[in-house]
Amino acid sequence: ACTSNEPATTAQTKGPAAGTGNDAPGKKVVIGFSAPAADHGWIAAITNNAKAQAAAYSDVEFKPVAAGADAAAQRAALATLISQKPDVIVLLPHDGKELNSFGLEAMKAGIPVVNLDRAFPDALAYRLQIKGDNYGMGVAAGHYIGGKLKAAGATAPIIGEIAGLDFLELTQERSAGFKAALATYGFKVANRRAAEFTADSGQREATNLLQALPKIDAIWNHDDDQGIGVLAAINSANRKEFFMVGGAGSKAAMDAIIADNSVLKATVTYSPSMASSAISLARLIGQGRGLSDLVELQVPKEIVLASETITKENASKYLPLGF
Amino acid sequence: MTDANPAADQAAADQPVEPTIPAQAAAPADQVEAVAHEEAQIVLRLADIVKTFPGVRALDGVALTVRVGEVHCLLGQNGAGKSTLIKVLAGVHRPDSGHLEWLGQPASFSNPQEAMKAGIATIYQELDLVEDLSVAENIFLGHEPRTFGFVRRGVLAKRTTELLARLGHTELSPWRPVRSLTPAGKQVVSMARALSHDARLIIMDEPSAVLAHDEVDNLMRIVQELTAQGIAVVYITHRLDEIRRIGDRVTVLKDGRTTAADLPADTPTRELVSRMTGRSLEYVFPPRPEVPAERGPELLKVESLSRAGEFADVSLSVHGGEIVGITGLVGSGRSEVLETIFGARRAESGTVTMDGRRLRGGVPTAVRAGLGLAPEERKSQALLLEEPIYRNMTLATFTRFATAGITGIGKEKAAANDIADQLELRPRDTNRAVRTLSGGNQQKVVLGRWLLGGTRLLLLDEPTRGVDVGARAELYQVIRSLADSGVGVLLVSSEVPECLGLADRVLVMREGRLVHEAPADELDEDKVLDLVMGGM
Amino acid sequence: MTDSIRRNLGLAVVLVALLGIGVLTKPDLYGDMSWLSNNVLTILQQASAIGVITVGMTFVIIGGGIDLSVGAIVAVAGVWSTTLSTQTYGAGGMIFTAIAVAVVVGVINGVLIAYGRLVPFIATLAMMVAARGLAAQISGKQTQISADATINAIATARPFGIPVLILIFAAVALAGWVLLNRTTFGRRTVAVGGNPEAARLAGINVKLHTLLLYALSGLCCGIGAIMLTAQATSAQAAMANLYELDAIAAAIIGGTLLSGGRGTIAGALFGVLVFSTITNLFAVNNLTTEVQNMVKGAIIVTAVLIQQVQFKSLTTFMARQRLRTNTPTPTPTTT
Amino acid sequence: MTDSIRRNLGLAVVLVALLGIGVLTKPDLYGDMSWLSNNVLTILQQASAIGVITVGMTFVIIGGGIDLSVGAIVAVAGVWSTTLSTQTYGAGGMIFTAIAVAVVVGVINGVLIAYGRLVPFIATLAMMVAARGLAAQISGKQTQISADATINAIATARPFGIPVLILIFAAVALAGWVLLNRTTFGRRTVAVGGNPEAARLAGINVKLHTLLLYALSGLCCGIGAIMLTAQATSAQAAMANLYELDAIAAAIIGGTLLSGGRGTIAGALFGVLVFSTITNLFAVNNLTTEVQNMVKGAIIVTAVLIQQVQFKSLTTFMARQRLRTNTPTPTPTTT
Ligand SMILES: Nc1ncnc2c1ncn2[C@@H]1O[C@H](COP(=O)(O)OP(=O)(O)OP(=O)(O)O)[C@@H](O)[C@H]1O
Ligand SMILES: Nc1ncnc2c1ncn2[C@@H]1O[C@H](COP(=O)(O)OP(=O)(O)OP(=O)(O)O)[C@@H](O)[C@H]1O
Ligand SMILES: O[C@@H]1[C@@H](O)[C@H](O)OC[C@H]1O
């Protein structure tokens, strides 16, 4: 519900399931948390989810620090977080590579770091890495579009791509996955515009893309939040000869897919629910416990979420995860 | 940060530059016989110099010959091309055509530095100082004493002190920021800068315009010292008496051409004026009305006006039809009094009443009540340099020409053209940007603004500064006829004859206080000067 | 006036050149008249919101100031007007809210600068930071969807075939031109920016006028906020990102002096059009972001250089003409 | 001198006030001396790169210009110096590359402005866009990791307990002060910015000098790029985002006139410190970004107002003093 105006944000949390030892309150854990300042719905959902998940545990003390405008500001904020001696730190860095050194320092100082979403390159810099699969997301979108067009008998379809902030590595990974998947069908991207994850930039880039391609077969838009603007542009240009796939999995996008009255036919997930999971796992790490469904006594080192494809058929199942 | 010597700086800051009276008064100019000029060596010869600006032929075949050790005066109406000529000489402008011979050799200066290197130093009409540099840094800007790029501050200070001493201004600290100096103080710095070069020729473009009486004496003394050392001086002025005092020969420009060359300095005024203007003209003040002053009702009444640090306890009144002059030394606070009456500065105590009603709402209220101020510094205080002349003239009145907020440009232009005719503005085209006007013509635009009608009390601060003799007479006429039509005029002028000649009543100001008041015909120049200096 | 024509001639040349590049690189598209006319409308439409904001900015700059907060004002106005509670008042309520909020923020800028004597750069920079914060606070950092059909129609309706956005843009531009060139307000603006001391001594209330200029800029931002909200059918705290730079750049490219006292509305609009034409051209040619940026920098520099050459040679030419007509061989006087 | 002290007094008051707020809000932390001294080092360290860049910016602004491209120059220098092939040359090669690239970009700015007669705002804006594009091109939009231990040690080493970053910052600041106040270059910078016509008439090569100012700014950006790269152990095209605004704001808050001709290094550094102290205070108090932004805007405004009051009351005081000493009540004469 976050990409809408509903005041109360319905965060994705997971209450302790009955019958497992992990839910029983344990040793008190202070979890420090930092994510970039929210400038769009996905990031806002990350912070909300983390906060809500932490609140669900009586043995977790949650210490968030705002991360400011860039990696340098986030590093400064983390310096003050360290001085408050957290047991575990959950960190969604501005840039994984730029904050890699912080991860190394914290780990060296004995504070386990849970690296969320934007990955540290160095395995020594984190205790746990939990992230979405950006490349996989592009692959999912590519397969959906490729498969559908192939089935319709297209040979040289016109495919548009509206990416997110182009300077982010994750955007590069998504585009790479998309390109690779399309190639398996012998298709390629005719025009690629990069927006900034905001609705107005989405509108601007989509308008230009539509102008550049008088006829289109399919579009992949990386982010459902900017997708609001993309849809507005499509609507205002009165274009409906193609279908579109979104990204991330916002509630508004799922609603539109279910309603099936726009070009948006599917979205590939990149769920901010990973923040909730990160908090749960950070708690377990702090308490020295493992995942109850696994045999191992400790939380594993890496978790990569699968990017799933939401369509009209399965959307109702995913609706609770929509942000 | 710039200060090596904060103590000295502090001391200097505590002491506004008082124009000091040189210890030894210079011998009267007419008694100092200059070297025999006729045979003297020629340092500079110009012939057929032409320089055009977009739409204007500023110089149209000028000739000028300057000899060693002489004071060569350059005379001409506003816009005649004097400043342009000296800028050509100084390497600021490249002439379109013409010959320039320097020390007997053909020469051409493509930038100011070349001219300076060749031995030509210039004091420009518009003060060309850097406000946030110190006195010393301004004087030596571009040729600072230095080692490996580091300024040798000790040497710099020493040489500055020497130069200032030579100019009779030991009270100026070398490290004082130029921003804090009076216009006269700045003129001294410009002069010191010219002297800091080893110049064979020094050009001075209206150096006396911003100076008061005693400062002018000092200037004359310096010029004479220079010529005694064999340095030639080209001297531009609109004050004919100065030519008599120090000039050796005179070249007259009219419309960018030399109309008379090498006239003797004692050429009769009448002839000089007719060479300049092409007609004969009497340099006289308009006659005062038979019954002096107080013919109309009392318009302006000022009571015990004070501002700390500027002036104290100033009381005066101006009647309709009356011209009241205030004279005094530069820095005596006259401009501040005018600006405070006008509401541009807030009075700390005292009252200003117009037509019996108190003014307290700042400038807009004053303007609505019928006051108008022609300020002292035209560029910084009065003009929109990039805007056309007519818009500058109507700056205070354009709302009056407007209907429902929509401007009446046609009416504005017509009104501005009338004034331009009255004041002999040149060029006459009121669509031109004010920036392209000569100094004196810019001054006319400032005055023109308040002649546009509706003003009932005119505050004029040095209204004829830089205005040529011909236009001056016109201006006096205009001011007098305004008074005759019932307007009150409060006039500040550093030129005592102007004050005495034009005003009905004269107030003398010294160190922020009015020290004397008398009808103009009861005073003479000597008496006023005594009062100005402190009743010696 | 002549000045304005002369300047804009340079930018017109640039626009034509950009069109030429389009034709050369994509002859099929540019050859298609219906596509081309639609493309022109698209460019104008994309230029409309920033264009409106640039009109306000041009006034502020001519008046001797600068407004770094325009993007943030758009954001706070957009977000405030799309809260659920505001939306219950319908399109009228939303428009009123956007404009009221934007004007109030503009007035605060104006008060700080005119009466608090803050440097405009600093005052509006502080406002930029604060207003973005406020917008984030109000929106809870969510993208707020505009559900109002009337508002959203602003971006889609096309009375007489011309998009409403373009009509609004044209109306604001015309109003701005009249205000600057034909009213006492405009005259005061030039005076206040050109020489504040002279303006003050001529009886103009410089402080009040300065305040009004920032309020005017706020007003334009409010209008711009509605236009952008309609286009994106949503508003959020990060919207209109860096619009301040675009607006200032457009004004300056259009010949407005950053130091104040001089500038034209027409020039500023040409500036806006140059920018949105460039963006359009890049999209049509499918340039990557990085190449796009490098080329954009080069085009800006070239555009300004062309404009200068144009301007200079024309000035010289006109001066020659004038000289020839005005000075019928002056009769020489001799000594 | 007095002027500089007076101005900075205001900012010093602001810094003390910020410290006071820290003590009030977090007495436990600020009461702990070792935490406090460490915190001061942290603040200085965080201020160091932007501080170095601000020194260059201050020169440019005093000289009558502006440099909107500093952030982009840092990015292109940082990215160029961390390409795999550059890294093979070791720390020396990387430092040389960063500085050479930054200076060259600065020189291009300078040429465009001084000889191409482009408005500084437009020229450096174009450069900002283009240089970011170039940085993206070079890095392939990837974050490039610096593997060089020597470079990375710049951010971690602490000879005599003082971080190297702070030492570099101090050295650049001192050099900047000497350059501005004790050399002909610095004094001429004031002239070129304050009255270019006067500077030209005094025989200064205004164009060349202007070019050198942008080259100097480039140099500072090159140094800043190395410092930031060391801190992040990496470089990327989006690094030093919007540093131009921070640097300009710091310079102006520190009393540098945006119109040129006036400014101090010390003031600019105070400006930088105020900003990084604010950021630090927010982090310690864990404000959310939106509240942070709102409060930051308010603090900037308050800081400047405090500074003005300070300045004004002192000026009035001095004027009074002057009157008292100079005017020994002249005796009025009457007719
Ligand atoms: N930069 C310029 N652009 C256009 N016209 C100019 C420029 N400078 C001077 N002029 C014109 O050249 C003519 C000569 O001007 P100049 O300043 O030399 O006069 P002047 O004799 O010094 O007058 P004044 O006594 O008023 O100082 C005037 O008509 C003036 O308008
Ligand atoms: N200590 C000072 N610091 C800065 N400016 C000063 C100082 N003393 C005087 N001035 C300035 O010097 C100028 C001359 O002072 P003032 O205007 O009072 O003299 P005046 O009698 O009007 O002389 P004039 O008619 O030549 O202007 C004014 O502009 C004044 O502000
Ligand atoms: O900010 C990014 C978000 O918008 C995108 O959709 O998913 C990955 C995030 O890092």
Ligand SMILES: [Mg+2]
């Ligand atoms: Mg002149």
Ligand SMILES: [Mg+2]
């Ligand atoms: Mg005066």
